[in-house]
Amino acid sequence: LPSADLYCDVPVNCERYLNWANAFMVVYSIDNKRSFEGCHQYLDTISLHAKGIQHDYPILLLGNKLDLEQYRQVTKAEGVSLAAKYGCLFYEVSACLEFEAVQHVFHEAAREVRREMERNLPVRPLFITEERPFLHLAAPTAVASKHGLASCTLNTLSTVNYKEIPSVAQAKLVTVKSSRAQSKRKAPTLTLLKGFKIF
Numbered sequence: 285l286p287s288a289d290l291y292c293d294v295p296v297n298c299e300r301y302l303n304w305a306n307a308f309m310v311v312y313s314i315d316n317k318r319s320f321e322g323c324h325q326y327l328d329t330i331s332l333h334a335k336g337i338q339h340d341y342p343i344l345l346l347g348n349k350l351d352l353e354q355y356r357q358v359t360k361a362e363g364v365s366l367a368a369k370y371g372c373l374f375y376e377v378s379a380c381l382e383f384e385a386v387q388h389v390f391h392e393a394a395r396e397v398r399r400e401m402e403r404n405l406p407v408r409p410l411f412i413t414e415e416r417p418f419l420h421l422a423a424p425t426a427v428a429s430k431h432g433l434a435s436c437t438l439n440t441l442s443t444v445n446y447k448e449i450p451s452v453a454q455a456k457l458v459t460v461k462s463s464r465a466q467s468k469r470k471a472p473t474l475t476l477l478k479g480f481k482i483f
């Protein structure tokens with residue numbers, strides 16, 4: 285959304301962004317009370333949109349320009365309180381001084397989007413197994429599932445099967461012994477989570 289820092293107190297022409305975005309960051313300057321007050325309208329707009337389509341989006345409220353502490357007009361408590369009111373994550377950062385803090389905020393936004401998507405999954409995730417590959421003309425491409433639960437290698441001309449991941453509740457701990465070790469008394473054992481495929 286257009287930044288509240290530009291004294292754009294009312295969100296305008298934001299339908300496009302509302303429909304397209306997976307997460308929202310609303311940014312104000314800690315040294316500018318007006319930019320903070322402008323955030324209310326943006327947060328209202330996003331909340332209304334989310335309510336309208338019955339979808340929860342991660343919203344992050346950011347107080348920027350933390351390096352201008354001596355000119356602070358918005359207390360951290362005010363930021364925390366506004367974030368709590370709208371169910372946002374809240375951070376204070378300095379875009380010009382703290383690269384890693386800003387990077388963390390963006391990573392956190394991406395993680396929240398993923399968590400939100402997992403919460404809204406209508407069906408359990410699938411993983412892909414490659415059965416009987418017969419020609420390897422193309423370079424294999426490693427593909428990791430978005431849940432990090434499984435990965436596979438795809439070749440353009442291989443047969444691909446889709447299987448459902450067993451649910452966590454079905455997984456059991458089993459103990460296995462190597463065939464060589466079975467004859468020995470103190471056979472070394474290996475404990476596995478039954479139901480999980482090891483790649």
Ligand SMILES: Nc1nc2c(ncn2[C@@H]2O[C@H](COP(=O)(O)OP(=O)(O)OP(=O)(O)O)[C@@H](O)[C@H]2O)c(=O)[nH]1
Pocket residue numbers: 286287288289290348349350351352377378379380381
């Ligand atoms: N001191 C300080 N100045 C900052 C910081 N972040 C941005 N600025 C300054 O604030 C002004 C506005 O920054 P922009 O990046 O243009 O902010 P914006 O509101 O997103 O503006 P648009 O990109 O035009 O939408 C610029 O002069 C920046 O240099 C910060 O963390 N500290």
